[in-house]
Amino acid sequence: MSGGGFQKSIESRGGVSRIRSLSARHPYTDIIIQVDLQEEEALVWRYKIAFTQDNQRRPILKEEKVWRGEHLVLDRPEDSDRTDPQRLRQTHLEQTIANVEFREIAEFFASVNYYHLVPQLIRDPERSLGRRADPYGGDFLEQIANAQKHTREARLRRILAALKVAVPNLNELKLERDERGVPHLYGNYKHWRPKGAWQTEADFSDGTLRLMGLLWSLLEGSGPILLEEPELSLHPEIVRYVPQLMLHVQRGRKRAVRQVLLSTHSSDILRDEGIAADEVLLFIPSEEGSEVQVGAEIAEVRQLLEAGLTAAEVVIPRTRPPDARQLSLFGD
Numbered sequence: 232m233s234g235g236g237f238q239k240s241i242e243s244r245g246g247v248s249r250i251r252s253l254s255a256r257h258p259y260t261d262i263i264i265q266v267d268l269q270e271e272e273a274l275v276w277r278y279k280i281a282f283t284q285d286n287q288r289r290p291i292l293k294e295e296k297v298w299r300g301e302h303l304v305l306d307r308p309e310d311s312d313r314t315d316p317q318r319l320r321q322t323h324l325e326q327t328i329a330n331v332e333f334r335e336i337a338e339f340f341a342s343v344n345y346y347h348l349v350p351q352l353i354r355d356p357e358r359s360l361g362r363r364a365d366p367y368g369g370d371f372l373e374q375i376a377n378a379q380k381h382t383r384e385a386r387l388r389r390i391l392a393a394l395k396v397a398v399p400n401l402n403e404l405k406l407e408r409d410e411r412g413v414p415h416l417y418g419n420y421k422h423w424r425p426k427g428a429w430q431t432e433a434d435f436s437d438g439t440l441r442l443m444g445l446l447w448s449l450l451e452g453s454g455p456i457l458l459e460e461p462e463l464s465l466h467p468e469i470v471r472y473v474p475q476l477m478l479h480v481q482r483g484r485k486r487a488v489r490q491v492l493l494s495t496h497s498s499d500i501l502r503d504e505g506i507a508a509d510e511v512l513l514f515i516p517s518e519e520g521s522e523v524q525v526g527a528e529i530a531e532v533r534q535l536l537e538a539g540l541t542a543a544e545v546v547i548p549r550t551r552p553p554d555a556r557q558l559s560l561f562g563d
Contacts, residue, residue, distance in 0.1 A: 417430070
């Protein structure tokens with residue numbers, strides 16, 4: 232977890248006050264996060280952390296617990312924490328000397344990736360300067376270039392095969408570095424010239440770049456992947472098959488299929504008939520903050536999906552802002 236840690240993660244998000252729910256009544260209300268790691272239906276690890284801020288608005292731990300199965304292996308604060316409260320500025324999870332018994336949790340968290348590629352950053356010739364594993368795509372082409380040659384070429388072939396569905400004239404895809412060592416993607420497009428025409432990422436459409444980034448992200452790594460609105464810039468008929476595309480791409484992986492968490496407002500994505508009730512998480516806003524509900528735990532949602540309706544038909548009406556029609560009156 233190089234460069235991260237408890238203090239850094241809170242600071243980079245604007246402090247405890249920015250993270251805490253807006254509905255919290257007290258400035259020192261605890262923030263509690265609990266994560267269960269399971270294999271099949273069996274609980275393997277559970278990690279729980281509670282924290283707040285002190286009088287100087289610095290993050291401080293209130294609780295840190297780890298269970299292996301049902302066995303509690305860490306319970307903080309410990310006596311040494313009470314003797315030296317400065318120890319509560321750090322979690323045991325982030326310290327290699329302290330997380331020996333449950334380092335598997337730290338490694339799992341480190342494997343989680345978030346992607347929301349911004350095409351303008353990919354096109355920027357200075358994109359990779361000072362960036363590493365940028366979720367917005369600043370070093371996206373550098374990541375591709377740094378992959379082993381046979382791995383890179385195999386992935387680009389698979390991505391090309393998928394892209395041809397959305398971009399029929401795309402005939403070839405490769406990556407090369409220019410005279411400065413900056414990597415560029417080259418696509419060969421068929422047209423009236425026998426050898427076609429080559430274009431770089433500077434010429435690709437936003438949708439092409441975002442679809443390439445989506446496909447590469449699914450092939451890269453092994454931990455859970457968080458995707459934010461992957462439908463942006465894509466044709467609705469392409470968007471409709473994004474869930475099946477994600478599954479198909481991963482079936483060819485030698486590693487285990489990755490868990491994908493996808494946020495969307497797209498009814499086109501939710502039209503996929505393979506989406507089950509237990510795969511849907513609804514964020515329901517209220518005066519006391521948003522509540523997350525699992526589709527399978529809502530009787531009406533479960534019954535309608537089992538009856539053959541799509542998630543788009545069931546979920547979109549339940550999450551629609553109640554006064555959405557009032558937008559048509561804007562300016563009156």
